[in-house]
Amino acid sequence: MKILKNNFGFLFRDWNLYENARAYRKNMNNILRAFPKEEQFALTDQTRRAILSIVLNIAESSNKNMDKDSRVYINRAQCSLDEVVACFDCAKDEEYISDRQHQEILEKSQNLAKQLNGFNKYLSNTNKPKLGIKDNGLGITKGFTLVELILYVALVGILLTAGAIFAGDVILGSIKGRVRAKVQSEARFAVEKMRQEIVKGKSLEAIQNSVWIVNGSVNNIQKFNAITGAKDTSVGSLGDISTGSLVGHGIAYDPVQNAVWITGWGSPSTQKYNAGTGAQIGGNISGGGLRLAYDPKQNAVWSVGGNSLIKINAANGSVITNDTSTANRRTAAYDSDSNAVWVTDLDNNRLQKYNASNGSLMMNVSTDNFPKGVAYDIRQNAVWVANNNNPGSVQKFNTSGVLQLTINVPDAYVLAYDPKQNAVWVAACAYDKIYKIDAVAGALLGTYNTGDCPHGIVYDHVQNAVWVSNTGFPSSLQKFDAATGNMMISTVSALATYEAETMTHNIGAAITDGWNIWSTNNYIDGDIYTSSPFNFPSAGEYLFQVRAYGSSAASVWPMMNIKIDGSIVASATVDSSSWKTYFLRGNVSAGDHTVGIYFSNDACCTPPLFEDRNLYIDKLAITSGDSVASSGAASVAYAFNCRFLLGDDATRVSFSVNGDGKTTSLHTLQTCSKSGLGCGPSDAWSDLSSPDTEVTNFTCTNISSGTSLGEEAVKIDLTLKNKNPGGKKEFDAEATIETSISLRL
CATH class of the missing domain: 2.130.10.10 (YVTN repeat-like/Quinoprotein amine dehydrogenase)
Known part of the structure; x- marks a missing residue:
């Protein structure tokens, strides 16, 4: 016997059939929102009313004295569902929905039709129990036997005597334990299915x-x-x-x-x-x-x-x-x-x-x-x-x-x-x-x-x-x-940024947005340098980003150097006549240091071109981390692949989250096997995790020679989480599995 949520006296609110019909209505209405405005009072309105009719007739069927009366309303719900399918067929004819959307609508409609048919058969059964408590099938419910009623009354008395809070904790704890066990079982199943394929692998x-x-x-x-x-x-x-x-x-x-x-x-x-x-x-x-x-x-x-x-x-x-x-x-x-x-x-x-x-x-x-x-x-x-x-x-x-x-x-x-x-x-x-x-x-x-x-x-x-x-x-x-x-x-973590105009200058002159270093004099601290020492938090390699440009002479570009307390730690050729960011790396000890920029290869006015080689600085940044995406154009791409070549040297097995790229498999772990090229989104993928869970982390890492036998191996990290759209704490559960799997071939 299951403990029911409070239905406030409305029996249909305990039925899975009613809940599924509401979910179906919400899903279909989301699709209708994309229909053109000219259909607002035609196809859109007709479809929306037919969808709502399904939900309302299911609800109305619950409050009838005779099963045959209830069946009338379930039949009406079935007819309304037929009308919905016909409406979406017309929408497909008008190209308001795609082939894929049409297929998904038909599949969801078929699932709901099966539940309505099952309920209708249930109502036709003269030997069934009465409606009351949920069963494990369609969500249709049965009534109390006399023994169950006595036990139920006794249970209520115990709860009232011992305290509802304690009993509630016990019940919720039991539910949470079952949910956690289910998620752990699914995670183990998914990893075991991967293991069965990976051990056949010849190489990562x-x-x-x-x-x-x-x-x-x-x-x-x-x-x-x-x-x-x-x-x-x-x-x-x-x-x-x-x-x-x-x-x-x-x-x-x-x-x-x-x-x-x-x-x-x-x-x-x-x-x-x-x-x-x-x-x-x-x-x-x-x-x-x-x-x-x-x-x-x-x-x-x-x-x-x-x-x-x-x-x-x-x-x-x-x-x-x-x-x-x-x-x-x-x-x-x-x-x-x-x-x-x-x-x-x-x-x-x-x-x-x-x-x-x-x-x-x-x-x-x-x-x-x-x-x-x-x-x-x-x-x-x-x-x-x-x-x-x-x-x-x-x-x-x-x-x-x-x-x-x-x-x-x-x-x-x-x-x-x-x-x-x-x-x-x-x-x-x-x-x-x-x-x-x-x-x-x-x-x-x-x-x-x-x-x-x-x-x-x-x-x-x-x-x-x-x-x-x-x-x-x-x-x-x-x-x-x-x-x-x-x-x-x-x-990249920017520790400090300096504008060239505000640094201390030994030579040169201001320009728009920067400073022109027009000559080479090898000043100890640099041609321009930080007005006060910068405190480097720890010893190690630092990244100096400098926005600069240069003018060449005799086909040679300016040489820019970073000085730390007068010593050169990094150099770069400034090979652009327009602003560009240059990345220079140098090792610096911990503590306070003066940072300067030194132009080391000035040249001017050599016949016959009389060119003047100068270095122009906009700003200096002292950063830690890895240089990326320099000034100018850049874009980013995400790459995920976990693929193995099997012993036949032809078949490739792939594992991925949402490998097929479809909305029905969002955050679902999938596998695909294909001869020749690796699998892409258009290939046939199979689910390894159920739609009741979602993958929150999945990685596979090469750990060649990482086992005692020295075989090539892969480390799998998988985290599954129970889907909990209602947000109830007792249904929160997560399972993480980390394992190493050796390739045996």
Whole structure:
């Protein structure tokens, strides 16, 4: 016998059938909100009334003296459900909903129909018990036997005598214990299923839980640990992977090839890198230049910039299509439901939709001024656009191009969709802020301060976080909790910042926004230096960021040096004639030290060109941590992959959270097995955790030779949490499993 919640005398409020019907109504009404206005008093109203009729008829069936009378109302609920399905069939005909949405509606309707049919059969059964206490099936209830009634009255007496609070604690403790045991059992099951596959593995082919940054000013890309924020120094040169002459601007992760794609300016081109080793794959691919979107269905990469929109075969790097019909394209996003690519057109203030299969233009959609950012919203099947006009706005369109919302957001620049919170995150460079917006109502949920000029933003589905790359001074990479907005990690901590005009000067003159060091005299403290000593908190390596530019003479650029108490600790060639941030590293002992900048290779007026080599300084920052996203263009990409090659040298097994990219598997651990290439979102994934739980942490780490036998091994960390939409404490439960699994082959 179960203890019931207080139904206030309304029997139907104890039925799972009634609760499920209410949930069905809420889900369907969310879909109806996206219907066009012209249907408000037609299809939308008809559908909404039919949905409500289901709930009301179930409720009315509970208060009848005869079962046959109750069945009349359940039959009416079934008829109303039929009407709802027919309405959504019509909506599909009008293209108000997508194929995927239509399929999900049919599946949810079928589940509710089965429950209604089951209840109807129950009411037809003449040997059933009466309605009263919940059973373990449909949630239909049965009455008390005489013995149960006596026991129940006795129990009430005991509770009143011993104290309701104590008894309540016992009951709640029992519930909590059962919930905790269930979650632990599910976590063990998921890890055991992974173990069964991993032990068949021959090698760890792709282990990724990383954040990638493309740095336009210093021509490199960098890889950071998504849990700790530490830079991965095992790739490139101490973690800096050179992009050659490419001035990078956009970056995207490709889970199928386990690759990172970048695109950039100069001679606009696109490059591909191995996400494990950082090695470049192939050469430069002409085209693009600003942003990228990975397309899993076609296994393609779309690179956009200026008048270029190219579709690249992600496997071999060949160009499939190249559209040059529009002059100033800025960003792109892949729409999995429509199998389309959405592109922003800055000059014409519009959004363009392209067929992802053949690259043909499907439609043009007018936006507010200067559309720069675009993101696809998988839950609402919508497209969000960041318009960078004055003051700025964010707009939501359905995939038919119909405007649904416009929200004023100052200096909206780039954005990312967050399916867990059902929110859109918007970065505003000019205001050093990110905004969190409700993806359904368009309400502002929060405003959060960032570093200087947030230029890139991406959602991390494994840790429920948002990553932001700041390209101002000093530059940084930051991680925010997507639920609370609290900052969790900042890769750079600015200890002190000095404007060149306010430092002590031994030589030179003021210029707009800085100081001109026009000669070399090797002053002890430097040509300019801190007016008072800076206290370095501990001994070690520090990062000095200097915003500077130079003028060359005889094809030689200025040499800039950092001095600590008169000794040079770091040097860099200032190779730009416009403002650029330079990163210099040097070891400093703990305590007070004078920090100076020294220009060491002055030259002037040599015939026949009579050029003057000078060094111009704007500001100096003393920081600790890893350099990222230098001034200029930069964006950020999140990469997750846990993939193994099996003994046949062909089959690859992958584990991921929400590997299929669908809303029905948000925060669900999944696995996929495929011959040939690794699995992507468009492949068939199977759930390892149930829909009653959510994954709050999942990592797999290579610990080769970490076992007593010396085999290659992987460390699995998995945390499952019980879903508790009602927020009741007795249903809060979490289970964490950490284990090492060896590959036996």
